Amino acid sequence: MGTATLPPITPLTKKDFQTDQEVRWCPGCGDYAILSAVQSVFPELGIKRENFVVVSGIGCSSRFPYYMNTFGFHTIHGRAPAVATGIKAIRPDLEVWVATGDGDALSIGGNHTIHMLRRNVGLKVLLFNNKIYGLTKGQYSPTSEFNKKTKSTPFGSVDRPFNPVSLAIGAEATFVARSVDVFQAHLKDTLKHAAAHKGSAFVEILQNCNIFNDGAWFSLTERDARTEHILQLEHGKPLIFGKNRDKGIRRKSDGDIEVVALGNGISESDLIVHDANHPRPSYAFLLSHMEHRPGFPTPIGVFRAWDDLPRYEDVMNQQIKDVIAKRGSGDLNKLLHAGDTWEVK
Amino acid sequence: MSTAFETPIPSRLKPEKIDQAVIRFAGDSGDGMQITGSQFTNTVALYGNDIATFPDFPAEIRAPAGTLPGVSGYQLHFASGDIYTPGDAVDVLIAMNPAALKVNIADLKKNGILIVNSDSFKEADLKKAQSATNPLEDHSLDGYRLFSVELERLTRVALEHLGLDAKSMDRCKNFFALGMCYWLYNRSMESTARWIQDKFKNKPLLVEANKLAMKAGYSYCEATEAFQISYEIPPAKLAPGIYRNLSGNQALALGFVTASQKSGLRLFQGSYPITPASDILHELSQYKDFGVMTFQAEDEIAAITSAIGAAYAGALAITTTSGPGMALKTEAMGLAVAVEIPLVVCDIQRGGPSTGLPTKTEQADLLQALFGRNSEAPIPIIAPATPSDCFWAALEASRIAVKYMVPVIILSDGYLANGAEPWKIPDADAIADFKVQFAKEKNSPNAYLPYKRNPDTLARPWAVPGTPGLEHRVGGLEKQDVTGNINYEPLNHENMVRIRAAKVAAIAQEIPDIEPAGDPQGDLLIVAWGSTHGAITAAVKAQRAEGRKIGHLHLRHLNPLPANLGDVIKRYKQVLVPELNMGQLLWLLRAKYLVDAIGLNKIQGRPFKQVELEQKIEEMLGVD
Numbered sequence: 001m002g003t004a005t006l007p008p009i010t011p012l013t014k015k016d017f018q019t020d021q022e023v024r025w026c027p028g029c030g031d032y033a034i035l036s037a038v039q040s041v042f043p044e045l046g047i048k049r050e051n052f053v054v055v056s057g058i059g060c061s062s063r064f065p066y067y068m069n070t071f072g073f074h075t076i077h078g079r080a081p082a083v084a085t086g087i088k089a090i091r092p093d094l095e096v097w098v099a100t101g102d103g104d105a106l107s108i109g110g111n112h113t114i115h116m117l118r119r120n121v122g123l124k125v126l127l128f129n130n131k132i133y134g135l136t137k138g139q140y141s142p143t144s145e146f147n148k149k150t151k152s153t154p155f156g157s158v159d160r161p162f163n164p165v166s167l168a169i170g171a172e173a174t175f176v177a178r179s180v181d182v183f184q185a186h187l188k189d190t191l192k193h194a195a196a197h198k199g200s201a202f203v204e205i206l207q208n209c210n211i212f213n214d215g216a217w218f219s220l221t222e223r224d225a226r227t228e229h230i231l232q233l234e235h236g237k238p239l240i241f242g243k244n245r246d247k248g249i250r251r252k253s254d255g256d257i258e259v260v261a262l263g264n265g266i267s268e269s270d271l272i273v274h275d276a277n278h279p280r281p282s283y284a285f286l287l288s289h290m291e292h293r294p295g296f297p298t299p300i301g302v303f304r305a306w307d308d309l310p311r312y313e314d315v316m317n318q319q320i321k322d323v324i325a326k327r328g329s330g331d332l333n334k335l336l337h338a339g340d341t342w343e344v345k
Numbered sequence: 346m347s348t349a350f351e352t353p354i355p356s357r358l359k360p361e362k363i364d365q366a367v368i369r370f371a372g373d374s375g376d377g378m379q380i381t382g383s384q385f386t387n388t389v390a391l392y393g394n395d396i397a398t399f400p401d402f403p404a405e406i407r408a409p410a411g412t413l414p415g416v417s418g419y420q421l422h423f424a425s426g427d428i429y430t431p432g433d434a435v436d437v438l439i440a441m442n443p444a445a446l447k448v449n450i451a452d453l454k455k456n457g458i459l460i461v462n463s464d465s466f467k468e469a470d471l472k473k474a475q476s477a478t479n480p481l482e483d484h485s486l487d488g489y490r491l492f493s494v495e496l497e498r499l500t501r502v503a504l505e506h507l508g509l510d511a512k513s514m515d516r517c518k519n520f521f522a523l524g525m526c527y528w529l530y531n532r533s534m535e536s537t538a539r540w541i542q543d544k545f546k547n548k549p550l551l552v553e554a555n556k557l558a559m560k561a562g563y564s565y566c567e568a569t570e571a572f573q574i575s576y577e578i579p580p581a582k583l584a585p586g587i588y589r590n591l592s593g594n595q596a597l598a599l600g601f602v603t604a605s606q607k608s609g610l611r612l613f614q615g616s617y618p619i620t621p622a623s624d625i626l627h628e629l630s631q632y633k634d635f636g637v638m639t640f641q642a643e644d645e646i647a648a649i650t651s652a653i654g655a656a657y658a659g660a661l662a663i664t665t666t667s668g669p670g671m672a673l674k675t676e677a678m679g680l681a682v683a684v685e686i687p688l689v690v691c692d693i694q695r696g697g698p699s700t701g702l703p704t705k706t707e708q709a710d711l712l713q714a715l716f717g718r719n720s721e722a723p724i725p726i727i728a729p730a731t732p733s734d735c736f737w738a739a740l741e742a743s744r745i746a747v748k749y750m751v752p753v754i755i756l757s758d759g760y761l762a763n764g765a766e767p768w769k770i771p772d773a774d775a776i777a778d779f780k781v782q783f784a785k786e787k788n789s790p791n792a793y794l795p796y797k798r799n800p801d802t803l804a805r806p807w808a809v810p811g812t813p814g815l816e817h818r819v820g821g822l823e824k825q826d827v828t829g830n831i832n833y834e835p836l837n838h839e840n841m842v843r844i845r846a847a848k849v850a851a852i853a854q855e856i857p858d859i860e861p862a863g864d865p866q867g868d869l870l871i872v873a874w875g876s877t878h879g880a881i882t883a884a885v886k887a888q889r890a891e892g893r894k895i896g897h898l899h900l901r902h903l904n905p906l907p908a909n910l911g912d913v914i915k916r917y918k919q920v921l922v923p924e925l926n927m928g929q930l931l932w933l934l935r936a937k938y939l940v941d942a943i944g945l946n947k948i949q950g951r952p953f954k955q956v957e958l959e960q961k962i963e964e965m966l967g968v969d
Contacts, residue, residue, distance in 0.1 A: 019818075021818075021830065021831070048813070049813075049816060050810070050811055050812055050813045050814070050815070050816055051810070051811055052810075052816075053810045055654075058821075065818050065820070066818050066820070066831065069816055070816050071810035071811075071816050071817065071818075072816075072817070072818035072819070072820075073654075073657055073684075073818070073819055073820060074818065074819070074820025074821060074822065075650065075653070075680060075820065075821065076650070076676055076677060076679075076680050076821055079646060079647070079650040079677065082642065082643075082646065082647035082650040082651045082654065083650045083651065083653055083654035083657070084654060085640070085647075085651050085654060086613065086615060086640070086650070086651035086652060086653065086654025086655035086656075086657070086658065086660075086662070087654040087655065087657060087658040087810070088654075089613065089638055089640060089651070089654075089655060090611060090613060090638070090654075090655045090658040090659060090660045091658045091659070091809075091810065091811065093811070094658070094810050094811060111643055111644060111647070112643065112646075112647055112650075115642075115643040115647070316638060316640075317638075319633060320633045320636055320637075320638065323633035323634050324633070324634050324636070327634040328634065329634060329635075330602070330632060330634040330635035330636075332602070332603060332606050332635075332773040333772070333773040333774070335599065335602060335632070335635070336599060336603075336770050336771070336773055337587065337589070337770055338589075339589055339590075340387055340390075340391055340536060340589065340590070341587050341588060341589045341770065342390070342391045342392075342393060342587070342588050342589075343585075343586070343587050343588070344393060344580075344582075344583045344584065344585050344586060344588060344769075345585055
């Protein structure tokens, strides 16, 4: 028994995940920041490059696979979750990430999104939410605010928008998070959390389209707003926000929540302590909905990370293994002769 | 108990030997007519008769009881010689109620045997069937040999000691009728008794009741000498071998499992339930011991796109549907064409447009299969001709898909899907392998080129995720040949469109020259495809026996067409194209070969009758 010398493992770097393809997003687009964050996080995950697959639908965000030096599949509008489900079913060992947008995932592909989440397919879904249709040049999207004036709604849109996080929690997704294109550190951290989750991981990324919907998130991303209007969720920590960290979220006796000012007898111990790992989705849903109420902040971070549910692809493959264990591997001649047969001599 | 079923009770009457019969069971969709018919079929098939079946049922699971739209029928043609169709007219009709009688009586031959359940001809029953008078009394049935049997009362008498409620006893009456038919055709009740035993294995009382009802029907004929005649149809002289009964949908399922074994690829089926294709999903979902993965998707689009994902990951991927689902899959089929990925799409055609006639057969999706995608998106098409041929179609489609890296469409239909025939079981070991080799190495000094093609097949390599060094991107955007990089240049696009077309055209190189059945040249050539095979074969045989010079070409490959088709067409004075549509193959042949072909088109949700084809042949040949 000689001493085996393993070849030195060359760690992957961000560069390993960049392609030679010219990136064709508009200058200043938030997608660049997301691409950079993903390319930075992938080498840190300890996964071989050939085991990554990036799948997308149609839209600006869905050009993503072309810029990632992994296996990549740019599919058709809205169908990335279904294509990715087929990949995971056959190859549960692959690390499959889906890049999608608000139109792709919530309009034309809404059905696949909710079914992928309810099945808990082990996919990481990055939903780039810019609240507009970019690639078709500026129509309102299913996340655009009510009365949005766009090319297709000159007198204002009359649709109520989806809240992507609420929708995902409503479909009982096991991991739901939100981050922002310009918050690079937070975004990378959130992506790492998503990567660590075994089941479906759904990440809404607030993203600026500087051509057709510039400033859609400025109320959250401008320097002052960022601290005043954003509640950063951290598991095990109280729900505190505000420039001076002087406000918090408290549970009311009727089960609802309220914003309270700290001081005057109200201390951190009165606030809700964030529990992202709760098995039931109700609390996360309550959190996801607070941004629609006056005076409440917009939460970012991990809303829900409950990873006790087996992944769909594992259950599918286990069922096959169980049947084979019980019946033995199929014998083709026996199968063709199954049932009543007769012989002609 | 079961020993009593092993041989038929010897009949006192000497059976009359005949060579074929057509029998139809008709009743309410809740009367168990499909079970009764398929049990009778199984029994005569096991005995060695050649068979052809035609189940015909409504789209509603339980239409209002006793009404005309709720009538469900099962027709069987069985014979001691070769047969090709379920039969134009029936020798024996079993009608469980006035509605079933009204819907089916026109197909009963003159002086044919008519067995009716007289217990269901009360005034209310007649009203539901919109019959003004009672046909059992108004002499409208005088031209038939009518056997009016109190099926309900007699069944109840036979079962009264079991302590079942009246409703449960009445549910057994179809087995009483089946027992009568077994007596009439001198058949053993053994295989049905076994089936009952298995079907109700957890309900011993129902096992007893159904067996007893069947036996009571048999004994009733024996004791009352009701028919005064019984028949014997000797076994058919089929080629030696082991046979089983096989429907088209079962055959597809078995074909895909075989293809999976022969290719060494996992089988993945993405499907959304739709009539008449769902049985393929039901079948394949049972074969997990073959590693088969079935995915009941959230919709037709997810069904095909999940299959595309599975194919991308290295599976033998299929999706199964019918016309409306086919329409929903069109964009994804275009994606499969663009990314050049193997996939088999099964369209089990039914009457349309829109929801149309879900349970009835039609051949009107040919042009949809050929052209129903945006832009130039050619896809090979294979059309099986008989139920068991679906097995070979599944195998061939799979082989072409992986060899050429293309999606392939199989066009079956409701008639093939549900119809059954005896199938000589092939030796699985004798079926050729087509083991697939995934790309493992870079195919150029510095890079993996996903669109660098095999010069013979024009197929691109299949590099599955997880293969080191072969990371690459594919997608629906136009790409540069060889590199696969996005490319919008005008000449590149034209080149790629032509390559995709040439790839499909290249498949013609392995389609053998087609030779017509019947006369190799002459007065009339019939060109057809799909499930019309049986009726056309029978009609051509009958007409040639009259001395007419007729050839019959049945096209299995509809895209690309066989290379010598144009030459064969020229050998005949006239060309007839019978189809269950408005003339789709006709349109193609006229366009491609500039031939003045004539169509025979039936769009009734039903297959051709032999007589309809013969009439048209005679008309074209000027026979008076």
